[in-house]
Amino acid sequence: xxxxxxxxxxxxxxxxxxxxxxxxxxxxxxxxxxxxxxxxxxxxxxxxxxxxxxxxxxxxxxxxxxxxxxxxxxxxxxxxxxxxxxxxxxxxxxxxxxxxxxxxxxxxxxxxxxxxxxxxxxxxxxxxxxxxxxxxxxxxxxxxxxxxxxxxxxxxxxxxxxxxxxxxxxxxxxxxxxxxxxxxxxxxxxxxxxxxxxxxxxxxxxxxxxxxxxxxxxxxxxxxxxxxxxxxxxxxxxxxxxxxxxxxxxxxxxxxxxxxxxxxxxxxxxxxxxxxxxxxxxxxxxxxxxxxxxxxxxxxxxxxxxxxxxxxxx
Amino acid sequence: xxxxxxxxxxxxxxxxxxxxxxxxxxxxxxxxxxxxxxxxxxxxxxxxxxxxxxxxxxxxxxxxxxxxxxxxxxxxxxxxxxxxxxxxxxxxxxxxxxxxxxxxxxxxxxxxxxxxxxxxxxxxxxxxxxxxxxxxxxxxxxxxxxxxxxxxxxxxxxxxxxxxxxxxxxxxxxxxxxxxxxxxx
Numbered sequence: 111x112x113x114x115x116x117x118x119x120x121x122x123x124x125x126x127x128x129x130x131x132x133x134x135x136x137x138x139x140x141x142x143x144x145x146x147x148x149x150x151x152x153x154x155x156x157x158x159x160x161x162x163x164x165x166x167x168x169x170x171x172x173x174x175x176x177x178x179x180x181x182x183x184x185x186x187x188x189x190x191x192x193x194x195x196x197x198x199x200x201x202x203x204x205x206x207x208x209x210x211x212x213x214x215x216x217x218x219x220x221x222x223x224x225x226x227x228x229x230x231x232x233x234x235x236x237x238x239x240x241x242x243x244x245x246x247x248x249x250x251x252x253x254x255x256x257x258x259x260x261x262x263x264x265x266x267x268x269x270x271x272x273x274x275x276x277x278x279x280x281x282x283x284x285x286x287x288x289x290x291x292x293x294x295x296x297x298x299x300x301x302x303x304x305x306x307x308x309x310x311x312x313x314x315x316x317x318x319x320x321x322x323x324x325x326x327x328x329x330x331x332x333x334x335x336x337x338x339x340x341x342x343x344x345x346x347x348x349x350x351x352x353x354x355x356x357x358x359x360x361x362x363x364x365x366x367x368x369x370x371x372x373x374x375x376x377x378x379x380x381x382x383x384x385x386x387x388x389x390x391x392x393x394x395x396x397x398x399x400x401x402x403x404x405x406x407x408x409x410x411x412x413x414x415x416x417x418x419x420x421x422x423x424x
Numbered sequence: 425x426x427x428x429x430x431x432x433x434x435x436x437x438x439x440x441x442x443x444x445x446x447x448x449x450x451x452x453x454x455x456x457x458x459x460x461x462x463x464x465x466x467x468x469x470x471x472x473x474x475x476x477x478x479x480x481x482x483x484x485x486x487x488x489x490x491x492x493x494x495x496x497x498x499x500x501x502x503x504x505x506x507x508x509x510x511x512x513x514x515x516x517x518x519x520x521x522x523x524x525x526x527x528x529x530x531x532x533x534x535x536x537x538x539x540x541x542x543x544x545x546x547x548x549x550x551x552x553x554x555x556x557x558x559x560x561x562x563x564x565x566x567x568x569x570x571x572x573x574x575x576x577x578x579x580x581x582x583x584x585x586x587x588x589x590x591x592x593x594x595x596x597x598x599x600x601x602x603x604x605x606x607x608x609x
Contacts, residue, residue: 138458145469420516
């Protein structure tokens with residue numbers, strides 16, 4: 111009789127062995143799954159912390175701390191009080207920023223220092239003394255006029271006030287504007303606030319702010335008006351109409367043959383191969399107020415986006 | 425009660441042996457597959473951990489320091505100094521402490537050394553079975569890749585961690601490629 115229970119014991123033993131194997135396998139799978147999920151959560155938490163930092167930068171640090179949910183996680187970004195550095199041409203604030211990304215119980219932290227230009231020292235309008243100034247000779251012909259605030263009123267016909275034009279002048283872009291031409295072009299290319307960039311095409315219509323034009327090979331035959339700082343990289347031959355208040359700066363040969371009215375100043379940084387030529391009905395009137403207004407565009411805080419100066423992960 | 429005959433017992437034993445042999449083979453094969461699978465998962469975890477470690481180190485270094493000639497960046501070697509933000513000068517200040525990665529193709533190891541200049545202590549971690557140099561600036565496949573310091577400064581670094589080892593007669597390998605943007609210029 112006692113032999114009849116042996117298959118049951120044998121079966122139970124087999125079941126026990128199989129259960130043990132299954133439990134081990136399950137434990138390994140659960141453990142691997144946990145590790146994989148933790149790795150994924152850690153990666154996501156890192157990018158959440160990055161998102162917090164970018165959130166603060168995209169709002170120009172204007173809205174203070176940021177706390178948002180994104181996907182299944184969230185980020186908290188805290189800005190501490192800034193310290194300030196004053197340099198020759200600008201005042202910059204440096205903000206310590208701590209951004210935490212959290213997801214599934216995993217946190218990652220980024221510590222950064224973000225700088226923001228508080229104010230760029232505006233270059234004095236007094237640096238722009240002439241109605242027209244060129245690095246080469248200036249040829250004034252036709253019924254063109256060049257005058258300024260101290261010129262007679264009303265102006266005689268074809269009046270060219272020698273106090274308001276200067277030929278063979280040494281013109282330095284950074285000395286006049288506080289930025290190199292490369293820096294200013296880069297900002298226009300990046301389309302930061304108040305800038306416009308025209309690549310190998312002439313603008314038309316109304317212009318405002320800082321406008322950088324990479325000149326096409328054709329003459330300017332369009333019709334524009336506006337105010338601010340107009341920079342032409344390349345030769346500018348005006349055969350159309352331009353009515354501009356502010357500063358027109360040409361990095362190339364300048365030939366004003368059409369209908370040009372400039373209330374401010376014109377500067378030509380030309381190669382010594384061709385005179386700067388002002389003919390037709392060009393009317394250049396030096397105007398300090400318009401020059402000052404044009405330079406105002408270059409000192410605005412929004413002109414420079416915040417910049418990450420240092421970045422570290424805890 | 426009639427007892428089993430010798431033939432019945434032999435037949436029963438033979439059937440039992442065949443059944444047990446089959447079961448053993450299945451269990452052995454299952455154990456082999458599980459072992460290889462576990463080894464492969466471990467291999468992947470090690471590669472991910474190492475990639476994460478390198479990525480975290482390199483992300484927060486400074487590209488100018490990393491690419492300096494003195495630090496001799498190449499496929500198999502990277503070195504960079506640790507730094508702090510100096511609130512007085514509003515600039516990065518380097519310390520004499522540094523982290524250095526060295527890859528040795530002869531024994532397929534990657535060393536991560538950390539030198540703490542304040543205490544004069546060096547710490548070293550060695551990662552084994554790394555079968556490719558790990559640092560590139562352009563990477564297509566194992567035989568078509570490049571390292572250029574100028575690209576490193578402008579575009580960032582590509583880390584390629586390939587780990588290979590033999591488990592129970594089978595060659596296992598896992599490769600992880602990651603682009604690292606260096607955050608400090």
